[in-house]
Amino acid sequence: MREGSFILVLCLLAWFGFDLLEGQRDTARAERDAAQGEMSGLREAARISGEMLAERDAIDLQRTQELNHERAENDALRLDVDAGLKRLRVNATCSAPVSASTRAGGVADAATAELAADARPDYFTLVDQLALSKKMILGLQDHALRVCPRQPTLNP
Template identity: 65%
Template sequence: MNSISATLLWLLAGVVMCLLLDRLLDERNDAVRERDSARTEVTGLREAARISGEMLADRDDIDRTRTEALNHARSENTELRRAVDAGRQRLRVNAVCRASEPHQTGPGGVADAATAELATDARPDYFTLRDQLALSREMILGLQDHVRRICLR
């Protein structure tokens, strides 16, 4: 009986060892799968970070370009305002004055009228509108650039 119990003991030890080895192999395979999954996730996160960085750089470039264009338009408007205020330039209105009938000449006639010009009290509004137009233009162009370069990517 001694040899049978020793054999059974060895068989039992072998079965326990096989079960432990199988469990260790399962744990190793799980660890390998988790490692591979983590590597894939890291790769995806790096790609997402790269794309985000490029998109932020594009956004900053659009902002810089549009801000420069807006500042340029506003400085041109300021220079025009100064030139008009100093009398070096005039704000002309694209208008057509009807020719007067010969019997209508007199104080109310426009036969000898000069080129139409914007009234002095309307000039500030004109320059405000030019500034707002420049701002709106650059905002629209900036949004279009954003859609083309970032959203449609």
């Protein structure tokens, strides 16, 4: 009977041991499955982030090239104006003199109005700043339209 009790206790210990190991195995499997699911989500997020960064860099490169082109054209115009090859015209009109007495002090000829020499650098600075602002706005619009919609939503 003692031998039977010993075998029974041994079998119960083995059964509890196997039950404990089975529970640990199931817990390990569940943790493994959760880790694989998280890894898959992280890979997808990394892929999307990479695509978004590439899109952002493409937008930046395009707008920077366009800005550099516009600035080069502006610099060429500045050099031509300084060399006297081109003139900066102003869209202006001169009002007609009111009386004969003011006509003598009026405009001698009706030539096209032109920027004064000291105002030309300001003009070119404004053109550069306008080009920069325009490209920045277009770049932000491109980013908002092409990159932002691809951002995954976070679910808490």
